[in-house]
Amino acid sequence: MSSNSISDNLQTVQDELSAACQAADRPATQVALLAVSKTCSPQQVVEAARAGQRAFGENYVQEAMDKMVAVATLAPELALEWHFIGPIQSNKTRQIAEHFSWVHSVDREKIAVRLSEQRPSNLPPLNICLQINISGEASKSGVAPDEALGLALKIASLPGLRLRGLMAVPEPTDDAVTQRLPFAALRQLQEAMRAEGLPLDTLSMGMSADMRAAIAEGSTIVRIGTAIFGKRDYAKNL
Template identity: 45%
Template structure:
């Protein structure tokens, strides 16, 4: 299938899963390793929200696609020395996982910009090789974000361990839903649970995901 057919099929599947779950779902197109031209094709089809894993790759695409009115999400691990660029050039950060980043993000967010929309990344399966905070640390991170005037807390993000048994991944989604509901009760304005990728997004939506991050389902295999 070409990109337009991929996009049509994916949008239909996301919409069907959202209807079944009874809540709205945002599709984030993940452009990791894809050229700006591939993102431009999806933008021409109506896609507006794009996620990138690497800051420098994202900034190059932002320059090439300037003027299209796209919404940029940083979804990869954030190093401290990249906080300035993320605060200045992205609309969303989905991968906040430690409090020491909060002050830098707040300081470098332009005063005339809307606040940076922030998701706390949770290492739900406690993988040593994966970014994300422990579930027990969500509260402290949330309080730090809420205290930063140029940041807005929107919810949680996770990347469960890629277990071949889908039931294991669904169990992780279910645990995330509990954490998300707890956070939403504690903080007004929390409305986004980012989980689910190309091979499991429908299960994630069934367990409460309001935003899914899809790459290969839209673009094909990574380059």
């Protein structure tokens, strides 16, 4: 994929995001675009960044570490914001705590405690989203909705972390009406937590195939990869 097409794709996604916000009667400024750069090369990240994208999401810690170094070498002038959005292994929490600004995929107290203890004191608090298994899929990570409040209250009390909101990856469907149901459930869960005193402001939900439905139900961060960078090559050795 050429650099021009990444720039063109970003513009197309931004236009679609704005149209989805307009359809939902929401300002486009309420929804941030997170470019999911897993399996992408450092050069692709730099091209997207030079086209105006600043926030990038990664799923694999070692790949992300290597990519951050390479991007900083290629374009030291770029100030990028890195989000970790994949499953978290206990032995990877230090790298996540030290190098990311956001983590969208916390679903266990043990992981949150480690991130809290390992967040360097000279950095701002690590922004945390609690991952919810909103569709109840056995194959998916995430805390069950009925256990979310208890975990959220524990996370909110930890130093070095700032609990921002909820994240989910619902069971995929092509039906536009059905797509909205789990997003609505996540929004309602966030509203219930806010009623319990948690100052949550973030709903990380919606990807390339269901962004419009997610925005209609209140998403504040959409995670878009394929529509920006093209079809992924998981066999590629980065």
